[in-house]
Amino acid sequence: MKVSYHGHSVVKIETSNHTILMDPFISGNEACDLDADTVKADVILLTHGHNDHVGDTVDIAKRNEALVVAPNELANYLESKGLNTHPMHIGGKHDFDFGRVKFTQAFHGSAYTEDDGTIIYTGMPAGILLTAEGNTIYHVGDTGLFSDLRLIGEMNEIDVAFVPIGDNFTMGPEDALVAADWIEAKIVVPVHFNTFPLIEQDAEDFAKKVQTGQGRVMQIGEEMKL
Template identity: 30%
Template sequence: MMMRYANLDGVENKKTFKDMRKWQKERKAKVKDLTSQIEQSPVKKITEINENRSKTTYTWIGHSTFLIQLNGMNILTDPVWAKRMGFQKRLTAPGIALEDIPEIDVVVISHGHYDHLDFPTLKKVKGNPHYYVPAGLKSLFLKKGYQNVTELNWWDSAENQGISIHFVPAQHWTRRSLNDMNTSHWGGWIFQNEKETLYFVGDTGYFSGFKQIADRFEIDTVFMPIGAYEPEWFMAVSHINPEDSIKAFLELRAKTFVPMHYGAYRLADDTGPEALARLYRAWENQQLPKEQLKVLLLGETIGHFKEDLFV
């Protein structure tokens, strides 16, 4: 009997084939401007990130992929450099080419959907990374030939070179084939050292788990999804919209908000610029401090503290 994983509070994604057809009809009736896309950073710190052994930085590659440098380690979140996702071409090029990324020490996977777990990308990642994956996914990694794999369930943790790595809940689902619906888990990843705590949310709808996470961790920076929410009657269970992402950020009591999961692939009907505009508008409406919102251009690298910034 295969293990089937579930969300907190019994929340399920119960959309049917009929719902899917309804969405397809709605999409045909919508005209979206795809000529405007998220911009590339005019400055790419490729040399600096390859030489960095001490500074805390993060670089947005695109979608949910970040290069995080912490404790002298190079961490990749949900590495996906794929040029296509299903029938859709990638809308924006990765911010930094895969061959320009340094050797990787740690890779974390939020869940098994193809826009978050891309084995053709993993084959090309430099180094011999340790893979941290949700419960239920290790067997697939072993089948693919990866041996350095640690599988965690919600609230489990592991240690790696002075960093505590925690797997925390998200509200989502997963599937890679006809018969493996929710046979592996989904969630976010928290990285802690003595100075700071970074939270990579993964893929999620808005849910009560944010408050639970805030009760256990003091978050400095949160990498928060804001896209793939439209139509909301179809997507809301699994994809958070920009307004609710701010609500989650406030519940987390985090210091810095870094948006992600927008602009790279057309997974839903919203566009990257639309998601970002809604985020800016909601941020201003709530009169939140501008310095707490860090919107990165593709390939942009910033440090975590003022003394860590590359100059």
């Protein structure tokens, strides 16, 4: 399995038979190295409905005939756009041919803003536990610190956790360090930072301070093998 980071909260997972994109915010994201017109994906996993996470989902999914797995209301909205979706909700898990997906809680918002300014409610925000080929990846999603992260860490052997550190809209570095201790992942990767000035952070400093597991800053496009 190969896992790569592509700016903001964009994560790509390549298994033996599938390419999975998480929160593919590509167009309009200067921190992303992917091309929305050519990127391949068999599956798209979404944590919530904000535009900087849904991103290019509609175009990518249509071009690739990809399955979109998302919280129920967001999945229903995207189905109305002609996408093949699988709705889920917090606490639920499902076994797909590419692996097991379980949605966890996250404390944030979730709404999609149309081009004309119309705001569409897209249900509860979430984190995503993806287990495939013997590895578990936890995309924490956009969230503040909450104590059940400790329980999620105790219940799952997490190989890589993608944890937001940007502050203002999500956890900042101090709270994210507590979250990293509770999650107990083998590798902790900071995300959701430096996309724009309001969420600028020193990711290297955060990674050095991670006490439980290895803090690792992934450069844009960098890949790790699990």
